[in-house]
Amino acid sequence: MTTPSLSGTNNTMANATVIPLARDASSRFLPWLIAFMVWLAALALAAVLVLSSFGDQWRNTLTGTLTVQIAAAPDDHKITTELRVQSALRIIRATPGIVSAKPVPLNQISDLLAPWLGRDLLTETLGLPIPRLIDVKLKQGVDFDVAALWERLNKEISGTQVDDHGVWLDKLIALASAIEAIAFAILILISVAGIATVVFATRTSLTIHRDVIELLHVMGARDEFVADQFHRHAMFLGLKGGVAGVALALITLWILGSLWQNVESSLLPPASLDFLQWTGIIAVALVAAAISTITARYTVLRALGRMP
Amino acid sequence: MVQGGGDVIRFQNVGVRYGVGPEILHDVSLRLEEGRFHYLTGASGAGKSSLLRLMYLANPPSRGLISLFGHDIASTPRRELPALRRRVGVVFQDFRLIDHLTAMENVALPLRVAGASEEQIQEHVPELLSWVGLSDHIAARPPTLSGGQKQRVAIARAVIARPKLLLADEPTGNVDDHIAKRLMHLFEELNKIGTTVVFATHNESLVNEFPHPRLHLADGELNDFSSGEVVSDDDSELERDE
Numbered sequence: 001m002t003t004p005s006l007s008g009t010n011n012t013m014a015n016a017t018v019i020p021l022a023r024d025a026s027s028r029f030l031p032w033l034i035a036f037m038v039w040l041a042a043l044a045l046a047a048v049l050v051l052s053s054f055g056d057q058w059r060n061t062l063t064g065t066l067t068v069q070i071a072a073a074p075d076d077h078k079i080t081t082e083l084r085v086q087s088a089l090r091i092i093r094a095t096p097g098i099v100s101a102k103p104v105p106l107n108q109i110s111d112l113l114a115p116w117l118g119r120d121l122l123t124e125t126l127g128l129p130i131p132r133l134i135d136v137k138l139k140q141g142v143d144f145d146v147a148a149l150w151e152r153l154n155k156e157i158s159g160t161q162v163d164d165h166g167v168w169l170d171k172l173i174a175l176a177s178a179i180e181a182i183a184f185a186i187l188i189l190i191s192v193a194g195i196a197t198v199v200f201a202t203r204t205s206l207t208i209h210r211d212v213i214e215l216l217h218v219m220g221a222r223d224e225f226v227a228d229q230f231h232r233h234a235m236f237l238g239l240k241g242g243v244a245g246v247a248l249a250l251i252t253l254w255i256l257g258s259l260w261q262n263v264e265s266s267l268l269p270p271a272s273l274d275f276l277q278w279t280g281i282i283a284v285a286l287v288a289a290a291i292s293t294i295t296a297r298y299t300v301l302r303a304l305g306r307m308p
Numbered sequence: 309m310v311q312g313g314g315d316v317i318r319f320q321n322v323g324v325r326y327g328v329g330p331e332i333l334h335d336v337s338l339r340l341e342e343g344r345f346h347y348l349t350g351a352s353g354a355g356k357s358s359l360l361r362l363m364y365l366a367n368p369p370s371r372g373l374i375s376l377f378g379h380d381i382a383s384t385p386r387r388e389l390p391a392l393r394r395r396v397g398v399v400f401q402d403f404r405l406i407d408h409l410t411a412m413e414n415v416a417l418p419l420r421v422a423g424a425s426e427e428q429i430q431e432h433v434p435e436l437l438s439w440v441g442l443s444d445h446i447a448a449r450p451p452t453l454s455g456g457q458k459q460r461v462a463i464a465r466a467v468i469a470r471p472k473l474l475l476a477d478e479p480t481g482n483v484d485d486h487i488a489k490r491l492m493h494l495f496e497e498l499n500k501i502g503t504t505v506v507f508a509t510h511n512e513s514l515v516n517e518f519p520h521p522r523l524h525l526a527d528g529e530l531n532d533f534s535s536g537e538v539v540s541d542d543d544s545e546l547e548r549d550e
């Protein structure tokens with residue numbers, strides 16, 4: 001195994017191989033550990049990025065909408081129910097701050113209920129009372145009084161529900177931010193674990209190569225001469241592990257992405273990352289290499305500083 | 309702090325102890341002038357290597373003052389010590405060659421440490437290796453070399469950066485008389501061009517054949533058999549052979 005030189009000159013090439021770091025056991029296991037940590041970190045980062053965009057997306061898609069639910073008429077007569085919907089629409093449309101109000105077509109409601117009730121039960125011959133839904137769009141930025149509308153509707157049409165999605169949304173956003181916080185904590189912990197791993201591996205290498213390091217020291221090598229070799233090697237190992245880890249993370253995210261798209265639900269907002277965010281995830285490899293480099297250098301300089 | 313003018317090394321009441329063990333060198337005081345050649349003799353375990361370690365700044369003394377090239381070591385900032393160490397060449401008792409590097413790269417090491425250019429390295433190292441008779445072994449790695457060949461690589465490495473002070477720790481310990489004499493000639497050559505030499509040995513016949521002043525270690529004390537370079541608080545304690 002040879003230590004590749006990051007710069008092309010013979011001089012640095014020879015410098016890089018004075019201490020045979022490439023032969024250490026850590027040269028074999030460290031890239032794997034780093035790859036694993038980078039994989040976790042990249043996924044955690046992706047989670048943070050996606051979840052933080054969810055809150056906004058949910059607010060944008062769901063605030064400004066209401067769903068009004070009208071129970072079937074007590075006699076369950078189609079015409080009576082239809083009249084109830086019509087008078088509800090009149091009341092809603094007369095309310096200030098409303099952009100539009102559209103009844104959800106009956107077959108669409110049946111579609112929504114079908115998974116729970118089954119097609120057969122829903123056929124009108126069986127006469128199951130199906131509630132009607134009205135989609136209401138509100139003007140952006142208007143503080144709409146949901147309770148007042150609900151009261152007015154109920155005065156004329158009993159059994160009317162107004163759902164502003166608010167409670168449900170708040171809980172969802174709370175869940176998303178909790179997951180986001182955990183993912184962020186994981187990110188921090190992985191970094192700490194990564195630093196600890198590099199410190200440990202570097203100290204082990206320092207012990208293995210104590211003789212050569214002492215020789216260089218009495219020859220008049222500056223601490224930086226030795227530290228350069230360690231940090232170059234650590235940079236190489238960090239990059240190697242980082243690239244592997246990010247590659248694994250991209251594959252994982254691609255698989256998760258296609259699973260996500262397969263979920264047919266309006267509940268899940270589209271989980272996509274923009275160019276900058278993808279760059280951020282790919283940059284985890286570079287961050288790993290940088291952490292590895294800086295940690296190794298600092299560890300070596302600290303240890304050598306104790307020599308006379 | 310500069311002191312001692314032309315003195316390469318100056319020790320004042322230096323004591324050495326390892327850990328909590330007994331003091332193995334007591335009150336060593338000496339002055340070595342530039343351009344001299346000294347033997348350092350004494351039985352095995354007398355402290356020759358320990359004394360040399362102090363001279364190449366591998367470890368500080370337990371007590372006393374050391375100055376090298378006029379710099380008081382204790383008061384010299386740590387970042388200035390590498391430059392002082394580079395002016396000292398050392399031939400270690402156990403060679404300390406790096407096994408995975410070629411003879412060429414081993415010898416080039418002090419130049420690389422000093423930041424020399426690749427051109428300088430390519431020019432000077434093969435030249436020196438051929439001077440010590442190893443032109444056929446430039447690319448050889450130490451494990452493939454004989455004891456005498458390793459020794460010559462070690463010597464070449466010690467002198468490649470033209471040290472002002474050359475310390476040799478029993479360099480003739482592992483070679484036959486014939487090679488030992490050739491090495492002596494080599495050291496004398498280096499001395500003639502101005503290198504101060506301290507040559508630790510317990511080879512009496514060599515000392516007799518190539519006469520030079522001698523520093524002798526016994527019972528943790530340094531005695532001078534030369535011409536007065538050893539300074540002591542109490543000169544009457546010193547044995548003299550002249």
Ligand SMILES: Nc1ncnc2c1ncn2[C@@H]1O[C@H](COP(=O)(O)OP(=O)(O)O)[C@@H](O)[C@H]1O
Nearest residue numbers: 326329332350351352353354355356357358359
């Ligand atoms: N690193 C060390 N730790 C403890 N004792 C040591 C160490 N190096 C040398 N000694 C002891 O110091 C004494 C002098 O050793 P040394 O300087 O190697 O003598 P010499 O080179 O004359 O044979 C010996 O008793 C040796 O055991």
Ligand SMILES: [Mg+2]
Nearest residue numbers: 356357401477
């Ligand atoms: Mg010795």
